[in-house]
Amino acid sequence: MGEHDRLVVDYTLLESSKTNLRDIKRALKGIDKHRADIRDIWGHGSIAGKMDDFVSNWDNYRRELLENVEDLGKHVETALKSFEKLDLDLKNANEKKRGKNGGN
Template sequence: MGEHDRLVVDYKLLESSKKNLRDINRALNGIDKHHDDIHDIWGHDTIAGKMGQFVSNWDNYRRELLENVKDLSKHVETALTSFEKLDLDLKKASEKKRGQKGGN
């Protein structure tokens, strides 16, 4: 068997992706807490109103983005768990097969 007929799973990449998605989720969830903090810095009611509209629109897109991040997180977690289980199952099957043959 050659190098190209094997599935190679990068567990470090999956783990770091899981962590990064968790960090993105945390950051996006925390943004709305700053909405009221910045209202006074604009100095003019019209500008503050326009920025308020922008933030409201951003909130809608942020919610959609959060849903996508959560979905992607679930897929990464499922892939990670499935590959870990498959690795363990293959290891057990290989050990069993070697034990039955009585060799290496």
């Protein structure tokens, strides 16, 4: 078998991607908690109103982004579990084959 006919799965990358996506999800969910904290720094009422409109619009995009991050996280988790299961299945099949052939 050649170098190009093998599938190489970077488990470290998949695990770190899963962790990073979870952190992004947590950050996106936590942003809303800071809205009241920054309201006072907006100053004048008309500026505060425009900033509130901006934040409300951002909330809509943030929700969509959050959904996409959650979906991607689920896909990464599924891929990770699938590759781990495949590795185990191949290992077991290889051990079974070796056992039948007397270790050859």
